[in-house]
Amino acid sequence: MGAIAAQAVTRSVEDYLKAIYRLSTAGQPATTSAIAGLLELSPPSVTGMVKRLSEQGLLAHEPYRGVALTAAGRRLALRTVRRHRLVESYLVAYLGYSWDTVHDEAERLEHAISDELAERMAAALGNPGVDPHGDPIPTADGDIAEVTGVPLSDVPEGVAVEVRRVDEHDAERLRYLASLGLVPGALVTVTGREPFGGPVMLRTPAGTHALGPSLAGDILCGRPAE
Amino acid sequence: MGAIAAQAVTRSVEDYLKAIYRLSTAGQPATTSAIAGLLELSPPSVTGMVKRLSEQGLLAHEPYRGVALTAAGRRLALRTVRRHRLVESYLVAYLGYSWDTVHDEAERLEHAISDELAERMAAALGNPGVDPHGDPIPTADGDIAEVTGVPLSDVPEGVAVEVRRVDEHDAERLRYLASLGLVPGALVTVTGREPFGGPVMLRTPAGTHALGPSLAGDILCGRPAE
DNA sequence: ATCCGGATTTAGGGTATCCGAATTTTGCTG
DNA sequence: CAGCAAAATTCGGATACCCTAAATCCGGAT
Ligand SMILES: [Mn+2]
Ligand SMILES: [Mn+2]
Ligand SMILES: [Mn+2]
Ligand SMILES: [Mn+2]
Numbered sequence: 001m002g003a004i005a006a007q008a009v010t011r012s013v014e015d016y017l018k019a020i021y022r023l024s025t026a027g028q029p030a031t032t033s034a035i036a037g038l039l040e041l042s043p044p045s046v047t048g049m050v051k052r053l054s055e056q057g058l059l060a061h062e063p064y065r066g067v068a069l070t071a072a073g074r075r076l077a078l079r080t081v082r083r084h085r086l087v088e089s090y091l092v093a094y095l096g097y098s099w100d101t102v103h104d105e106a107e108r109l110e111h112a113i114s115d116e117l118a119e120r121m122a123a124a125l126g127n128p129g130v131d132p133h134g135d136p137i138p139t140a141d142g143d144i145a146e147v148t149g150v151p152l153s154d155v156p157e158g159v160a161v162e163v164r165r166v167d168e169h170d171a172e173r174l175r176y177l178a179s180l181g182l183v184p185g186a187l188v189t190v191t192g193r194e195p196f197g198g199p200v201m202l203r204t205p206a207g208t209h210a211l212g213p214s215l216a217g218d219i220l221c222g223r224p225a226e
Numbered sequence: 227m228g229a230i231a232a233q234a235v236t237r238s239v240e241d242y243l244k245a246i247y248r249l250s251t252a253g254q255p256a257t258t259s260a261i262a263g264l265l266e267l268s269p270p271s272v273t274g275m276v277k278r279l280s281e282q283g284l285l286a287h288e289p290y291r292g293v294a295l296t297a298a299g300r301r302l303a304l305r306t307v308r309r310h311r312l313v314e315s316y317l318v319a320y321l322g323y324s325w326d327t328v329h330d331e332a333e334r335l336e337h338a339i340s341d342e343l344a345e346r347m348a349a350a351l352g353n354p355g356v357d358p359h360g361d362p363i364p365t366a367d368g369d370i371a372e373v374t375g376v377p378l379s380d381v382p383e384g385v386a387v388e389v390r391r392v393d394e395h396d397a398e399r400l401r402y403l404a405s406l407g408l409v410p411g412a413l414v415t416v417t418g419r420e421p422f423g424g425p426v427m428l429r430t431p432a433g434t435h436a437l438g439p440s441l442a443g444d445i446l447c448g449r450p451a452e
Numbered sequence: 453a454t455c456c457g458g459a460t461t462t463a464g465g466g467t468a469t470c471c472g473a474a475t476t477t478t479g480c481t482g
Numbered sequence: 483c484a485g486c487a488a489a490a491t492t493c494g495g496a497t498a499c500c501c502t503a504a505a506t507c508c509g510g511a512t
Pocket of ligand 4: 358359361
C-alpha cells in the first residue's frame with residue numbers, strides 16, 4: 001500500500017535489480033563497487049541509482065554499507081531473471097543459437113518481451129526448470145530452485161559427477177568448455193590435480209583434459225541423476 | 227563517408243524514422259503534427275527530435291514545411307520495418323499469436339533483436355514476403371515490394387477480388403475484420419453500396435456483411451492470384 | 453587514539469527525450 | 483493587402499541516466 005505508481009521499470013532498473021540479485025545469491029555483499037563492476041558503470045552512477053531505487057521501495061540501502069533487495073525488488077529481479085533464462089532457452093531450442101551466443105541477445109530481450117510472450121515461450125519449451133547453462137528458471141510466481149553442488153575444482157578424485165551448472169558468460173570460454181564436453185548433464189571424473197594453482201585433470205565423454213582452476217571453479221557438479 | 231559515429235540508434239529514433247517512412251509511403255506529407263499524431267507526442271517534442279535527426283543526416287527538414295528521410299534515414303527505417311514485420315510473422319507462425327495481438331509486442335521487440343536474430347527468424351519462416359496483415363517485408367538489403375491494389379471501398383460491384391493488405395492496427399477492429407473473413411488472401415465480392423457514407427455490402431467465405439466505409443478504406447484488394 | 457587508503461558519496465555537468473506556454477510563420481480570406 | 487487561425491517553432495523546465503573530480507567515511511594498522 002502507499003506506493004501508487006508502479007510506473008515504468010526501465011531497462012536500467014531491471015539490470016540493476018538483476019545484478020544485486022546475482023550478488024546476493026552468490027553470497028557476496030552487494031556493495032556499490034561490486035554493482036558498478038558487474039554493470040560496467042562508475043560508482044557514483046550506482047550511488048545515484050541506488051538512492052532512487054531505495055526511494056521507490058525496491059532496495060534497502062545502508063549508506064556506506066551496501067544494499068539488499070526488498071520483497072518488491074526481489075520480485076522484479078526474479079521476473080527479469082525468468083525472462084532472461086527463458087529467452088536463452090528458447091533461442092537455443094528453436095532458433096539455432098548455441099549456449100555461447102545467447103547471453104547478449106537475452107540481455108536485451110529480457111526487457112522487451114511481455115508477460116504474455118514469456119509465458120508462451122515457457123509453454124513451447126514445456127516449462128523447463130533450467131536454462132542452457134544449468135541455471136534454474138524462476139517460476140512465474142517468483143519461486144526459484146536452489147542450486148546445490150560442488151565446484152569442479154573441489155570434486156574429489158575418482159568420483160563420477162554430473163555437470164550441473166556452468167557459471168560463465170564469456171563466449172570464448174563457453175565454447176572451450178563445450179569442446180571439452182563440459183556442459184550441463186555431462187559426466188566428469190577428476191583424475192588428478194596439479195598443485196600450486198595447476199590444472200585439474202579430468203575425463204569426460206569428450207576425452208581427457210587439463211582444465212585451469214579458475215574455470216574449474218565456475219563449474220558446479222553434483223551426484224549423477226539416479 | 228564523413229559520418230564517423232553511427233552511435234546508438236535509440237528506440238525513439240527508430241520509431242520516429244518508422245513513422246516518417248509510413249507517412250511518406252502513404253503519400254501523406256510528413257509534417258510535425260502528423261508525426262506527433264502517430265507517435266502520440268507533442269509537436270514541440272517532434273520539432274526538437276527532427277532537428278537532431280537532421281543534424282545526424284537522417285532527415286531533410288524544411289522548417290515550417292515538413293521532413294523527408296535521407297537515404298541513410300530510409301535505410302534505418304526499413305531495417306526497423308523489416309524487424310517489425312518479421313517479429314509479427316514469427317509470433318503468429320510459431321508462438322500462437324493472432325494478427326490482432328502481435329502489433330504491440332512487435333513495437334517493442336523491433337528495437338531489441340539483433341540482426342542475427344532477425345535473420346534467424348526470417349529463415350525459420352522461409353523468408354516470407356508479407357506479414358500477417360499483408361504488409362510487404364523489406365529485404366535485409368532494404369528493398370521492399372510495392373503494394374498495389376484498390377481499397378475495398380472503391381472495388382466495383384460484382385467483381386471477385388482478393389484481400390491483399392489490411393492497414394489497421396487496432397486489435398478490436400482486426401478481430402472484427404477477421405470475424406467477417408476479411409483477412410489477406412480471402413476472396414471478396416462487393417454486392418452493393420449504400421450512399422451518403424453508408425456501408426459497403428459484401429460477400430466473403432464467411433458470409434454476407436455490411437462494412438462501414440472507413441474500415442473498407444483500410445482494406446486493399448487486388449486481382450485474385452491466377 | 454590517530455592515521456591512511458580504499459570505498460562511498462556529494463558536487464557539478466552532460467545528453468537524450470519529453471512537456472506546456474509563448475511566439476513566430478504561413479497560407480488563406482475577405 | 484491586412485487580418486486570422488492553424489501549424490510550427492522557440493523557450494523554459496522536468497526526468498532519467500551517466501560521468502569526472504572532489505569530499506567524506508570507515509575499518510584496520512600503528
Ligand atoms: Mn539486460
Ligand atoms: Mn544462462
Ligand atoms: Mn517501436
Ligand atoms: Mn503488420
